Amino acid sequence: MDPLLYVFDLIVFIGIFSIVSLSLNLEFGFAGLANFGKVAFFLIGAYTYALLSQVGVPFYLCLIAGALISAIFGLVISLPALRLREDYLAIAILAFGEILRLIVKSEDWLAGGDWGVTVSPAVSLVGASHRVDALINIALVYLCLFICFLVVQLLTNSPYGRVVRAIREDEVAAEALGKDKSKYKAQALMLGSAMTGIAGGLYAQYLQCVLPGMFMPMITFTVWIMVLLGGPANNWGALLGACLVEIFDRGTNIAKDYLTLPIDPSNLQYILFGALIIVVLLYRPQGLLKETQVRTKAMEMVRRGRSAVRNKGS
């Protein structure tokens, strides 16, 4: 295989999963929601894209529709689910994802059942080589990633972000200050789902097919590893985590071809993933990049004041 294409492929995957990782970071890192069903929203985005593009809807509308439908599902789920304890929420969303996968698997008329459907790529130039196609994909994915990152970064450093963090830290205190915790959590889940929906659409058009087998719960936990490794409540951490996990994933795939190991690398990969996440939770629960303080004018002044005092003192 063309090595350059392999690198491009890796870059696209990092981009797509960075979006999912960012969205989980918003939900778990900032809002403290245990979304164990990320793959459900990923699936919704992917299947929406696939089904709409089949009837000739342009790709950007497919992506937006995927985001919207995913967001609606996020909202619908959040209405009853947010009253639940965090462990119940996790189990309920996990079951929701499995039900969705059962539906697309069983309903042949909807999206080909087990065999899935093929999806046409978002942009296809006549006579373009694979490399050019990959570059177009990179541009598209990173444009979406950039927009998502900007939105999340601005949002989490805004008063909104502070409220969400406050609710995560202490629901009762935040409610005592008049913040409606369910509303904020529902919004976080909705926005997170919308972003995951976009990522799902990008994934579908990049791989040019959707199959129920692509949406195993494993995807959810890979994204959890990304967020926990990179650093919850730190958007750069989410990106870093996505990069590391994807590179590691590819690394073991390459190792499969060049090394003879006593165990099958695809098994070894997940054993190492599991061990890694336990080590991270035991020894560095804040992840590689720590949560940063919110930057506000008042905080800046306090910091400047302090350093001024320190300068005077010396």
Place this chain on the structure above:
Amino acid sequence: MINWAQVFFNSAITGSLYLIGAVGLTLTYGLSRFPNFAHAEFITLGAYIGYLVAEQLGLGLPSALVVAFSVTGIVGVLCYCGILQPLARGGASIIHLMVASIALGFIFRHSIGALWTWKPLYFTAAWSAFDIGPLRISGLWVGLIFAALVLSLAMHFLLMNTKIGKAIRASASNPELALASGINVDRVVWITWFIGAGLAAVAGIFRGADTQIWPMTGWDIILPIFAVAILGGIGNFYGSIVAAFIIGLAENIGVVGLIALGFSTTYRIGIAFLILIITLIVRPQGLAMLFRRA
């Protein structure tokens, strides 16, 4: 023409399997206060150890059950002592504990995949099916229902009449008070994890003998088992007996309904998922109110 006798018999089979699988989950969930997703892998591990003993070593099913129970039980205790308890002591949130248990599950599932490969394995012992009236019965199914009965009676005796059982109930309802009354809560928790993981292994062997064994054996049935634990009320053994048979009935009657309505029978497992979600939303305490005693 629907053979209702068979539907009810099948419900008893399904319910028995889920009950044996769910006891450990519900007790450890109640005591340690987090859902252990690695319970799925205890089931799988039990099935493989059972296969190793019964088929690869040729020692037969009874010894397979005993060995799988003990080994998986010890593995369960080690997981708890080695990883989950230190995490909980270090102040990990419930979300972190859930993720850690999933990570543990990954390690087990793929270690099993590496040891035995991902190809499905089958117990070779043939279970001759025979007919009693309209019922189709096999020795395995009778054994499974018998095992669930024995388990229910044994657990009832353990929880109600023995010191350790009372200690388990005390520690689940109020760990501080139990500690203050001189109960060694840590030991109680370890024993519960041992029994729970061991029973998961028994469920794994029955499931494996009934269908097939592969590294996802446990994960395939973990959500129905969660449904049983939650519908029964977390930590509530008597609740889970009722819940297991409710879900067994729902699945088997549901299949009849699915066929009648022209849906695919792959939705069978989805029925349990649906019950799980509805219970969580409508009545997260499950049937616990009906069985206050445990």
